[in-house]
Amino acid sequence: MSQESHIVIIGAGFGGLACAKALGVRSPAKSGIDAPPRVTVIDRANYHLFVPLLYQVATAALSPADIARPVRRILGRYRNIDVVLGEATAIDTAERTVITTMGAVGPYDKLVIATGSRYSYFGHDDWAARAKGPRSLEDARAIRTQLLTAFEQADSTTDPVERNRLMTVIVIGGGPTGVEMAGAVAELARHSLARDFRHINPRDTRILLVEAGPRLLNGFPESLAAYAKRALEKLGVTVMLGQPVQDLTERGATIGGAMVPAGTVIWGAGIEAAPGVRMLGVPTDRAGRVAVNPDLSVPGLPGVYVIGDSALTMGDDGKPLPALAQVAAQQGEYLGRALAAEARGRPGAEPFRFHNRGNTAVIGRNAAVFDFGSVHLRGHAAWFLWALVHIYLLIGFENRLSVTLRWIWRYISGESGARLITPGEGASRTP
Amino acid sequence: MSQESHIVIIGAGFGGLACAKALGVRSPAKSGIDAPPRVTVIDRANYHLFVPLLYQVATAALSPADIARPVRRILGRYRNIDVVLGEATAIDTAERTVITTMGAVGPYDKLVIATGSRYSYFGHDDWAARAKGPRSLEDARAIRTQLLTAFEQADSTTDPVERNRLMTVIVIGGGPTGVEMAGAVAELARHSLARDFRHINPRDTRILLVEAGPRLLNGFPESLAAYAKRALEKLGVTVMLGQPVQDLTERGATIGGAMVPAGTVIWGAGIEAAPGVRMLGVPTDRAGRVAVNPDLSVPGLPGVYVIGDSALTMGDDGKPLPALAQVAAQQGEYLGRALAAEARGRPGAEPFRFHNRGNTAVIGRNAAVFDFGSVHLRGHAAWFLWALVHIYLLIGFENRLSVTLRWIWRYISGESGARLITPGEGASRTP
Numbered sequence: 064m065s066q067e068s069h070i071v072i073i074g075a076g077f078g079g080l081a082c083a084k085a086l087g088v089r090s091p092a093k094s095g096i097d098a099p100p101r102v103t104v105i106d107r108a109n110y111h112l113f114v115p116l117l118y119q120v121a122t123a124a125l126s127p128a129d130i131a132r133p134v135r136r137i138l139g140r141y142r143n144i145d146v147v148l149g150e151a152t153a154i155d156t157a158e159r160t161v162i163t164t165m166g167a168v169g170p171y172d173k174l175v176i177a178t179g180s181r182y183s184y185f186g187h188d189d190w191a192a193r194a195k196g197p198r199s200l201e202d203a204r205a206i207r208t209q210l211l212t213a214f215e216q217a218d219s220t221t222d223p224v225e226r227n228r229l230m231t232v233i234v235i236g237g238g239p240t241g242v243e244m245a246g247a248v249a250e251l252a253r254h255s256l257a258r259d260f261r262h263i264n265p266r267d268t269r270i271l272l273v274e275a276g277p278r279l280l281n282g283f284p285e286s287l288a289a290y291a292k293r294a295l296e297k298l299g300v301t302v303m304l305g306q307p308v309q310d311l312t313e314r315g316a317t318i319g320g321a322m323v324p325a326g327t328v329i330w331g332a333g334i335e336a337a338p339g340v341r342m343l344g345v346p347t348d349r350a351g352r353v354a355v356n357p358d359l360s361v362p363g364l365p366g367v368y369v370i371g372d373s374a375l376t377m378g379d380d381g382k383p384l385p386a387l388a389q390v391a392a393q394q395g396e397y398l399g400r401a402l403a404a405e406a407r408g409r410p411g412a413e414p415f416r417f418h419n420r421g422n423t424a425v426i427g428r429n430a431a432v433f434d435f436g437s438v439h440l441r442g443h444a445a446w447f448l449w450a451l452v453h454i455y456l457l458i459g460f461e462n463r464l465s466v467t468l469r470w471i472w473r474y475i476s477g478e479s480g481a482r483l484i485t486p487g488e489g490a491s492r493t494p
Numbered sequence: 495m496s497q498e499s500h501i502v503i504i505g506a507g508f509g510g511l512a513c514a515k516a517l518g519v520r521s522p523a524k525s526g527i528d529a530p531p532r533v534t535v536i537d538r539a540n541y542h543l544f545v546p547l548l549y550q551v552a553t554a555a556l557s558p559a560d561i562a563r564p565v566r567r568i569l570g571r572y573r574n575i576d577v578v579l580g581e582a583t584a585i586d587t588a589e590r591t592v593i594t595t596m597g598a599v600g601p602y603d604k605l606v607i608a609t610g611s612r613y614s615y616f617g618h619d620d621w622a623a624r625a626k627g628p629r630s631l632e633d634a635r636a637i638r639t640q641l642l643t644a645f646e647q648a649d650s651t652t653d654p655v656e657r658n659r660l661m662t663v664i665v666i667g668g669g670p671t672g673v674e675m676a677g678a679v680a681e682l683a684r685h686s687l688a689r690d691f692r693h694i695n696p697r698d699t700r701i702l703l704v705e706a707g708p709r710l711l712n713g714f715p716e717s718l719a720a721y722a723k724r725a726l727e728k729l730g731v732t733v734m735l736g737q738p739v740q741d742l743t744e745r746g747a748t749i750g751g752a753m754v755p756a757g758t759v760i761w762g763a764g765i766e767a768a769p770g771v772r773m774l775g776v777p778t779d780r781a782g783r784v785a786v787n788p789d790l791s792v793p794g795l796p797g798v799y800v801i802g803d804s805a806l807t808m809g810d811d812g813k814p815l816p817a818l819a820q821v822a823a824q825q826g827e828y829l830g831r832a833l834a835a836e837a838r839g840r841p842g843a844e845p846f847r848f849h850n851r852g853n854t855a856v857i858g859r860n861a862a863v864f865d866f867g868s869v870h871l872r873g874h875a876a877w878f879l880w881a882l883v884h885i886y887l888l889i890g891f892e893n894r895l896s897v898t899l900r901w902i903w904r905y906i907s908g909e910s911g912a913r914l915i916t917p918g919e920g921a922s923r924t925p
Contacts, residue, residue: 109646110914110915126558127557127559128557128558128914131914133914135687136690139689139690145692146692147650148646148915149650165646166650211540219578219579219580219596256566258570259570260566261576261577482540483562483564483631
């Protein structure tokens with residue numbers, strides 16, 4: 064077994080999982096090769112997270128368990144895949160070894176970096192603590208707790224000025240994340256919480272969606288962006304275009320020179336590659352991405368690949384591919400198949416090509432936009448298509464079922480999820 | 495409205511909620527009285543927790559959202575009930591006011607203390623951090639994370655001694671909680687995680703159930719206790735009777751003079767009243783409970799009542815009633831009705847009497863015990879009855895449905911819940 068090749072994948076997101084699955088062998092005997100490549104997947108979380116739906120956890124529409132699945136459960140069926148729950152801290156490209164908090168992994172024959180992206184605060188790192196974005200379960204929980212706690216405090220305060228501050232939510236960034244967060248917060252306030260308080264009316268919540276650029280959903284067709292703006296305004300969201308955020312404090316945000324007091328500020332303005340790729344010590348672009356070859360390999364580092372949000376790859380139109388789950392998943396599957404073919408002695412893969420499966424953003428119940436390039440959908444049809452696609456994409460039967468039921472139930476009743484306020488400690492039953 | 499009476503309830507557990515619901519008026523007009531009592535429910539968590547199923551969250555069989563419901567959602571339909579999300583820090587029985595972290599509540603005409611119970615470490619308060627019990631969501635999450643992390647570490651360590659330690663789980667206390675935890679841990683190891691690891695076999699997990707007394711399930715009939723012991727041993731649990739725990743460290747527990755290294759130690763040994771009742775400054779018994787009058791009022795404190803785990807009340811057999819959800823719920827409903835009648839000018843309630851609905855403990859899939867006093871059930875029948883009863887009891891349609899589906903799915907597939915490892919920070923997608 065010593066001559067079998069060893070492929071190490073860092074990151075169990077959409078890219079890393081797709082790559083691992085394409086390399087997975089359920090029964091070595093049937094794999095048709097004597098020694099299928101040995102695969103090690105490294106992730107610091109024990110679960111794969113369906114990030115595109117995190118905003119629904121942040122707004123208490125879904126629960127963390129609905130969109131997270133154990134990595135070991137997903138990959139357990141593949142006999143040639145090992146999972147290491149640890150954080151990669153260094154890569155020794157000379158020794159071909161990955162150093163993790165659970166020990167050294169390697170030597171590897173091939174290394175795949177699929178560590179995704181994180182929110183970028185344009186140099187204002189201190190803003191990160193004041194305006195979290197729905198990128199990790201912890202951040203989504205933190206947003207949920209901040210949102211719900213603000214309503215509780217508003218209900219108990221007697222100071223009208225403070226109440227107005229607490230009942231103001233600012234969402235920064237007019238991309239899909241910002242649009243979806245603003246819409247979900249509006250539904251939380253107008254439907255789910257509507258009848259829950261005695262001293263405030265959650266319907267009075269002021270929701271500001273702040274975008275520095277001239278329009279929402281940059282990258283979507285103008286017509287769909289205009290529809291999204293109208294749909295958000297119908298939900299009571301105030302859309303502010305051409306308004307960069309100048310400052311963020313514990314009490315609110317400065318927009319257009321004016322300080323807007325807010326109880327909750329949510330970030331969805333921009334992303335950059337996660338620090339993982341920096342371990343390679345190769346040049347990156349302004350967004351921290353590595354420009355990879357057409358086969359997704361890293362120039363100058365034989366056997367090392369970067370896929371997903373951390374990779375700078377070009378589409379057929381010559382523009383960089385966006386940081387989307389479908390891009391990462393397609394790159395992962397492409398690379399997995401290429402490496403599997405190589406292990407079978409059939410190298411020389413075609414360059415990677417992205418096949419657009421459609422780009423979507425949901426504004427609220429019944430309202431979404433869906434862009435297939437040639438076809439533009441919006442409204443009910445887009446929402447249902449969005450729902451179907453996401454239910455289908457959710458990994459694991461149990462999740463798919465329970466999420467579906469939650470959605471249907473919410474759709475019928477207008478009720479929300481469990482919306483737990485979960486501080487680190489002290490939320491036990493007893494005062 | 496000033497002459498309407500004000501009833502303050504501290505705690506939104508089974509007792510407090512039942513009391514509030516019995517006092518709740520959906521439409522004041524229809525209530526038949528001009529001024530229905532104004533009710534304020536104080537709890538430091540924004541959710542009601544179905545504590546009897548917390549052990550399933552601790553073993554990743556259920557998710558927190560399955561057994562937690564927003565208090566505001568449950569009580570929102572009652573127009574005369576207000577909810578305060580805060581921690582009661584003091585009670586001024588002279589001014590008839592409750593001081594909370596969200597401000598003062600009162601003056602009250604009636605005060606109901608339903609703050610439940612917590613685990614008792616028999617004076618070893620330092621043990622609390624080393625062996626948590628399934629009493630709050632935070633503790634259940636902590637147990638889950640410790641359990642799952644121990645398996646991960648065992649899978650990655652090369653030291654066989656350390657691996658054995660990590661794969662040893664000690665459950666302290668042979669009551670229903672200990673029995674249910676031991677059984678659930680066994681199922682987690684033998685079914686849910688069975689195929690997930692490459693370097694360890696979770697089936698090898700050593701599970702010790704340690705009880706100081708001579709038998710399990712004290713309070714249940716001897717025959718059911720004996721059955722529970724056999725059922726646990728069939729699941730691979732080592733039951734140690736007559737073995738008090740002498741010491742607890744980060745590395746394990748000292749039992750019978752011998753140090754037993756363990757990766758996880760779980761506490762289910764004994765409970766005491768939560769500190770809430772101490773705010774009354776009245777005498778309590780060794781378990782911190784207040785001996786109340788037959789109408790659940792506190793001797794010497796007119797208009798103040800204690801219900802549920804914090805109250806010392808006697809059953810028809812002259813023995814203290816156990817700390818059970820059904821006792822708390824019955825006391826809450828009894829008191830709520832009595833106070834409602836009093837508000838209608840019809841005072842003078844019969845003394846409280848507990849009606850036993852049956853006492854149950856589940857050992858695992860297909861195995862449980864059910865004691866109705868005269869009738870003793872065990873095995874399949876008891877398990878199904880237990881499942882039906884708990885599904886029925888779970889508050890909120892959505893929960894009932896999704897829990898049912900999870901159980902059925904788990905029952906068919908042997909798969910477990912999402913079993914997330916959720917550290918305070920740093921479990922985001924990126925290494």
